[in-house]
Amino acid sequence: MSLARRNLVQDKTRFMLSVLGVALAVMLILILSGFLNGMYRQISAYLDHAPGSIVVAQDGVRNLLGATSLLPADMDSLVKTRGAAQVVPILSQFVILDLHDKKVPAYLVGYEPKIGGGPWQLAAGREPRNDKEAIFDRVLAQQHNLAIGDTVAILDRDFTLVGLSDRTASWMTSFVFVRKAALEALLRAPGATSFLLVTPSVRVGEDELRRRLSDRSSIEVTPKSTMIANDLNLYGGVFSGPLRLMVAIAFLVGTLVVGLVIYTATIERQREYGVLKAIGARNSLLYRTVTTQALIASSLGTLLGVALAFGIAQLIMTVQPQFLIVFETSAVIQALLLGLAMALFAAWVPARVITRLAPAEVFRK
Amino acid sequence: MTNATFQVSQVTKRYGVGSTEVTAVRNVSLSVAPGEVVLIMGPSGSGKTTLLLMLGALLKPTTGSIQLNGTVLSALAENRLPDIRLREFGFIFQDFNLLSALTVLENVAIVAELAGLKSRAARQKAAAILTDLGLGERLNFLPEKLSGGEKQRVAIARALVNDPALILADEPTANLDSKIGHEVMRLLRRIAKEQQRSVVIVSHDQRIKDIADRVLWLEDGQFKEVTTMAIDPVCGMSVEQEKAISTEWDGRTFYFCAKGCRDEFMTKPQR
Numbered sequence: 001m002s003l004a005r006r007n008l009v010q011d012k013t014r015f016m017l018s019v020l021g022v023a024l025a026v027m028l029i030l031i032l033s034g035f036l037n038g039m040y041r042q043i044s045a046y047l048d049h050a051p052g053s054i055v056v057a058q059d060g061v062r063n064l065l066g067a068t069s070l071l072p073a074d075m076d077s078l079v080k081t082r083g084a085a086q087v088v089p090i091l092s093q094f095v096i097l098d099l100h101d102k103k104v105p106a107y108l109v110g111y112e113p114k115i116g117g118g119p120w121q122l123a124a125g126r127e128p129r130n131d132k133e134a135i136f137d138r139v140l141a142q143q144h145n146l147a148i149g150d151t152v153a154i155l156d157r158d159f160t161l162v163g164l165s166d167r168t169a170s171w172m173t174s175f176v177f178v179r180k181a182a183l184e185a186l187l188r189a190p191g192a193t194s195f196l197l198v199t200p201s202v203r204v205g206e207d208e209l210r211r212r213l214s215d216r217s218s219i220e221v222t223p224k225s226t227m228i229a230n231d232l233n234l235y236g237g238v239f240s241g242p243l244r245l246m247v248a249i250a251f252l253v254g255t256l257v258v259g260l261v262i263y264t265a266t267i268e269r270q271r272e273y274g275v276l277k278a279i280g281a282r283n284s285l286l287y288r289t290v291t292t293q294a295l296i297a298s299s300l301g302t303l304l305g306v307a308l309a310f311g312i313a314q315l316i317m318t319v320q321p322q323f324l325i326v327f328e329t330s331a332v333i334q335a336l337l338l339g340l341a342m343a344l345f346a347a348w349v350p351a352r353v354i355t356r357l358a359p360a361e362v363f364r365k
Numbered sequence: 366m367t368n369a370t371f372q373v374s375q376v377t378k379r380y381g382v383g384s385t386e387v388t389a390v391r392n393v394s395l396s397v398a399p400g401e402v403v404l405i406m407g408p409s410g411s412g413k414t415t416l417l418l419m420l421g422a423l424l425k426p427t428t429g430s431i432q433l434n435g436t437v438l439s440a441l442a443e444n445r446l447p448d449i450r451l452r453e454f455g456f457i458f459q460d461f462n463l464l465s466a467l468t469v470l471e472n473v474a475i476v477a478e479l480a481g482l483k484s485r486a487a488r489q490k491a492a493a494i495l496t497d498l499g500l501g502e503r504l505n506f507l508p509e510k511l512s513g514g515e516k517q518r519v520a521i522a523r524a525l526v527n528d529p530a531l532i533l534a535d536e537p538t539a540n541l542d543s544k545i546g547h548e549v550m551r552l553l554r555r556i557a558k559e560q561q562r563s564v565v566i567v568s569h570d571q572r573i574k575d576i577a578d579r580v581l582w583l584e585d586g587q588f589k590e591v592t593t594m595a596i597d598p599v600c601g602m603s604v605e606q607e608k609a610i611s612t613e614w615d616g617r618t619f620y621f622c623a624k625g626c627r628d629e630f631m632t633k634p635q636r
Contacts (some may be wrong), residue, residue, distance in 0.1 A: 003475065006466035115521050275462040278423060279523075280451025281479055360423040362462060363535055 004292035007265060018261035022301020022342060023308055025254025026335050029224060029247050030309035031316075033331050036236070036243045038125040042170040043235050044228045046109070047205040049120035052197035055207055055227045056213070057220045063172075064231035065107065068093065072218050082202030088197040089115040091183045092171065099144040100242050105173045106140065108154065110183025117197055118177045124148060125163030131182035134159035135274030139153055139169035139321045140176070150252075154178070155186050171322045172235070177259065197224075252339055258301070262294045266350035270357060279360035286354045287347075294343040302339030306332060315330035371397040371420075371531050371563050376429030376439075378415050379587075389415040391586040392429070397531065400561040402554050402576060406568060407583035413567045414535070416583065420565060421454050422446045433530060447455045451480050455524025455562075457553075459536035461516040463508040463523075469495060470504040473522045480527045487526075494522045498552065514545035521553060525562075532557070534566040538573055550576040575603025595620035599629050 009017050047055070047064055056079060058069040069092075076087045091110035096103050103104050111117035113127040123138040125148045134154060136146060139163050146152060150161045159178065168175035200209040206223065213221045222230075266273070273286050313325040373395040380387045390412040397403050407413050418424035419431060422438050423446075431439045441449065450456075463472050473491035478484060492504060496519045508516055517537060524532050528558055534553065538546030550566075554576040557564045566577070574580050580592040593606040602622045609620035610627050614634045621627040 002471065003464070003467065006471075010466040115546065269465075270462050271462065275456075275458070275464070276479075277447075278421070278450065278456055279476055279479070280447045280449075280454075282447050285479070360418045363418060363423070 004289045005282070005296065007289070008293045008296055010300060012259055014265070016260050018297040019301045019304060021257025021261070021303035022254050022298045022339060025250045025257065025342070026302050026305025026339055027308040027312060028250040029254075029338060030306065030327060030331060030335050031312060032243050032247050032250065033334070034309070034313055034325040034327045035323065036240055037326040037328055037331065039171075039239060040232055040236050041326055042172075042324055043231050044177065045167060045170075045229045046107075047224055047231070050197050050224070051086060051116045052199040053091045053224050054198040054200065055224050056196035056198055056220050057194070057222065059218050059220050061220050062222055062227065064092070064195065064227055064235055065231050066234045070189075071193045071196065073191060075193065075219065078216070079196055079198055079209075079213065083209045084198045085111065085201040086199040088117040089193040089197050090113075090197065091180050091187070091189075091192055092194045093183070093187060094174075095153060095177070097152075099146075099152070102144070103126050104140070104144070105159050106137075106176045107173045108176050108178065108183060108186075110178055110180035112180050119163070119165030119168060119175070121166040123164045123166040128162055128182070129179070131179050131185060132157075132159055133178070134182075134226075135163035135165050135177040136161055137168040137174035137176065138166055140174035142321065157186060161363050169322045169324070171320075171324075174322065179314075194340040195314040243350065251342065252258060252296075254301070254338075255342045255345045258294055258298050258342050259349060261297065262290060262346050263350050263353070265293065266290055266353055270353070271362055273354055274357050274359050274362040277357060278362050283355055290350045290354060291343070291347040295340070296349040298339045298343035298346065302336055305339070306335060309335075370399070370432075370434060371395075371565075372430075372432040373420065374430050376419060376426045376431060378412075378424065379427045389586055390419065390426070393583075393586070393588060395581070395588075397563040397565060399530075399563055400558055402557050402564045402566070402578045404566045404568060404573075404574060404577035404580045405583055406574075406580060407515045409569075411583045412586040413583055415586075417533055417535055417565070417567045420531075421456060422449050428487075443553060450542070451476070452527050453530050455527070455529040455532040457517070457524050457532065457534035457537050459521050459539045461508070461513075461520045461540070463516060463519055465508055468505050468507055469500060469511070469519050472508065472519055473526050476523050477526045491522065491526055494525055495519070498522050512545075514549060517541060517545075517549045518552065521549070521556070525556065525560075528546040530563060532562055532564045533563065534568075536568050536570070537566060538568060538570045543572060546570065547572060547576075577603075580605075597622045597626050 025219050056075065058071055061067045061069040076089050079087050093109045095106055097106050118127060119135055128134060146161055148161055151158050152161055165175060165177065184192055200206045210221045276286065316323055317325055375389060376393045377388065379391040380389060393416060405413055412636055419426050426439050430437050438449060467475065470488060470491055473495060474487040477487035477490055495501065495504060498521060499513060500518055503511060503515060526599060538550060541549060549565055550573045553564060556562060574594065577594050580594055582589050594603050595606050595609065597604055598619055600622060604620050604622050606620050611620050613616050619630060
């Protein structure tokens, strides 16, 4: 509507401030939720790409990243005989690496390259062929100026870097892969296995295999999807609360910015709205005018905010590649809806001012 | 062109109750014929604005009735009044009260659009009226770029755009200098006569008495004195009928500012 548009752009500075306010709020909302999505993706990345649909762990262990598991010996043979098509044993341990005098946490995975359970995508190099070779996450290596062929100390042994894995970075802990036997030696636990990544045979199926293993009290048999959910709960839960709070604050700030701008614009034009009412304009028209103003400001702000969020996210991920910011379509739609909600909330108070406006007041001096 | 009759009968407006009750307007009656210009004057606090608000269907009287073409406006439900105000009344304000973000053309067209005219037709109608009022060169100007007289002419155009039966003007010359104020009032009178629209003006300005057909004096909420104005047919001066020299000719009464004018008239009364 022309009046709404004209009212809005008449004071260009205020209009731009309101658009910018919404844009920053939307950008913050998108970046924070994108960061949360990225964090979830990083937490579940290993299991998402690991083989199998069942994870066998030590009794009581129901997540991969938050607990240490040590399975009884020969458990892989048992699982196989009970109906598994494939069993991938891995040994894993959180470790603190000493890289360039910096203590760096890492999740160390020991695996058998021929069976699986290692990196699912290599950015460069190859898989380890002996117990003195390792694969580092690409971002971790980049941050510490490590290149293929370099020697790096893991715990008390030196390894040669032979590969760089992709999509295994995390701002919390990145992945480092060695052969399972190498990690057994490092941990001085020959034959030790932390988890079995199990693919049930087609004939037996997942549920039946879990039932067949239920008689073994020393192990915990968990669907992989549940393991992932437990990991997300454990780590995501810690950060999602504060992040969601920040999203709510960003929404509030955006709403207040548009609200304040529309409110002051309405108060300043109170007399003009009164004149329109005296002339015969109905409240509905004035509501529409105020709401349209809020919608224009918040729509432009939202679009600018989405564009800014994509730009800033790229910048963050370039400068700090351990951070993953993932924009899902649903999050962008959510941001657009939030922009709409901001407009409606922002228009609410000014609309009430207009309702209370007595047209006769314009005749008072 | 309109043939509306505006009738105010025994209207009273009281504010407050009990010991705080104030009667702003007391048993006021008034009839305005099509094409008639009525000027209501009176001291501050006399009830002029309250009366104007009631005439414009912006305030309901406590007792009495206000009728326009037989419709009792004072009895209509609140939700019907905006339409009445939009189509039957034209308002002219002391401070012009133009919408600052809209151009001259849009300020007038928006009122026509409110009454249901399509945008294009509304703009055409607004442009025609504004051009007629001498603002053809100012259509795309913002109000802040106009002089006071131009702003008030835009306000008159806005008041006319929906062909109202009655134009209500609240201190229309208060923010204009004497010459421009008088020009604007003459314009309003011309419109009233040419288009047969009734005009009620509330003002303190004694200088505009000559454009009125009738001057009413409101004091303590009541009309104290009614002055009927007439134009001297010889010199064109506005005179109060009660105080003027008069003469009858051909069944009509003519009023003069002085004996000389009457004598001159009588030399050629059929002019």
